[in-house]
Amino acid sequence: MTKGSDVILERMMALHPKVIDLTLDRVWRLLEAVDNPQDRLPPVIHIAGTNGKGSTQAMIRAGLEAAGKQVHAYTSPHLARFHERIRLAGDLITEQALTEVLDRCYSANGTEPITYFEITTVAALMAFAETPADYTLLEVGLGGRLDATNVIAKPALTIITPVDLDHQQYLGDTIAKIAGEKAGIIKRGVPCVVGPQHDEGLEVIERIAARLDAPVFAYGQHWHVGTEHGRLIYQDETGLLDLPMPNLPGPHQIQNAGSALAALRVLGFDEAACEAAVTRAFWPARMQHMTEGRLVEMARPAELWLDGGHNPHAGRALAQTLRQQPDRPTHLICGMLNTKDIGGYLRPLADVADGLTAVSIPGEPNTIPAEITAAEARKAGLDASTADSVEDAIKEVIRTHPRSRILICGSLYLAGHVLRLNE
Numbered sequence: 001m002t003k004g005s006d007v008i009l010e011r012m013m014a015l016h017p018k019v020i021d022l023t024l025d026r027v028w029r030l031l032e033a034v035d036n037p038q039d040r041l042p043p044v045i046h047i048a049g050t051n052g053k054g055s056t057q058a059m060i061r062a063g064l065e066a067a068g069k070q071v072h073a074y075t076s077p078h079l080a081r082f083h084e085r086i087r088l089a090g091d092l093i094t095e096q097a098l099t100e101v102l103d104r105c106y107s108a109n110g111t112e113p114i115t116y117f118e119i120t121t122v123a124a125l126m127a128f129a130e131t132p133a134d135y136t137l138l139e140v141g142l143g144g145r146l147d148a149t150n151v152i153a154k155p156a157l158t159i160i161t162p163v164d165l166d167h168q169q170y171l172g173d174t175i176a177k178i179a180g181e182k183a184g185i186i187k188r189g190v191p192c193v194v195g196p197q198h199d200e201g202l203e204v205i206e207r208i209a210a211r212l213d214a215p216v217f218a219y220g221q222h223w224h225v226g227t228e229h230g231r232l233i234y235q236d237e238t239g240l241l242d243l244p245m246p247n248l249p250g251p252h253q254i255q256n257a258g259s260a261l262a263a264l265r266v267l268g269f270d271e272a273a274c275e276a277a278v279t280r281a282f283w284p285a286r287m288q289h290m291t292e293g294r295l296v297e298m299a300r301p302a303e304l305w306l307d308g309g310h311n312p313h314a315g316r317a318l319a320q321t322l323r324q325q326p327d328r329p330t331h332l333i334c335g336m337l338n339t340k341d342i343g344g345y346l347r348p349l350a351d352v353a354d355g356l357t358a359v360s361i362p363g364e365p366n367t368i369p370a371e372i373t374a375a376e377a378r379k380a381g382l383d384a385s386t387a388d389s390v391e392d393a394i395k396e397v398i399r400t401h402p403r404s405r406i407l408i409c410g411s412l413y414l415a416g417h418v419l420r421l422n423e
Helices: 003-013 025-033 053-066 095-109 116-129 175-185 199-211 252-266 271-279 294-299 312-323 342-351 370-379 390-400 412-421
Strands: 044-048 071-074 086-088 135-139 157-160 192-194 216-218 223-228 231-236 239-243 288-290 303-306 330-334 355-358 384-386 405-409
Touching (some): 025 116, 044 175, 053 071, 294 303, 294 412, 330 390
Parallel strands (some): 044 135, 071 135, 192 216, 303 405, 355 384
Antiparallel strands (some): 288 303
16 A cells, blocks of 8 residues: 555544444544535445355445446455455545545544544545445444444445354344344335344344334345255245356355345346356455465465454354365464454364464454464364464475465454465
């Protein structure tokens, strides 16, 4: 990233000492100061959930763009550079445009307290409001009800992907409480697509939707998705789609594809858009097979894979994905943050991995030290060691198992570090 946006982003970090502080008061104040861009956006598709938000968004975007639509997209966190969070009419925001909109937003806020995520979300909304497009895809940062993205009075559609335990210190300690926070994006009269849910989560979502007269399109009731003879089969009340398997790997992507297809159908798009959704989506650090770059060369003849999942649901999904891969020894290089359920993430992987090398995530104050990750991995049943860096971990794995599958996993922050190292 070049100097301009970096400097302003650093200043924004200092405006509010708490990284996460869930309330909308500061956001509303700043939105008012910049003439309420949230009221001037192209039709908004608002996405909340614990898992699959980014993949579902990527599939919807692929479908809309195949239908000739210009699409804004907002996602977080970024992996290698901040610009990834803001896509304007199909393209990542330029350095010049990002610097300009951040500068205006920072000036409008002055010295008032506001979190980094809040002020950068307002900057994204400003950029979206000032650039013509047909749709805006907004991905929630954390939760839903009090998330900085939850300022759209009347979106075209809301989507709730699978809800599971994560961020319990902010969202509640049960599936029902977390689902209640996620369902905070539901708006009166606005249709809501609901992905696969635990029963107690679905009950809360349906209750909130009923109170707001929001039509619900729920997995297992209004739409179904599965596989048959190596094809993805989707069915709803308007008919059946027989499509290629998603190009994003892993059995959990079948469910994400179902949510994306349900969204496109509710919005009135045809089978061609639905096929593009499952065949043209790209979402980095989601069981991404890395095929070129510095780390890839270092790892040869081993395969190098990257996944940013970081909670128990993601651990289960990753284990399922690995079971479907060609038979090859799998070695994990894992780093996690101390806000995560490390045991819940690692236990499903103990059955499918031959070993784990733990690393601390560079530059992350909330990283779990490598020694603790290794100890937790051993408790989960994994043969575990530590390394001082990702590069050292790769060298050690290929020294002992040169033809293995190396999977770097445990955190989007570690994934971002790896993508930068690999450039």
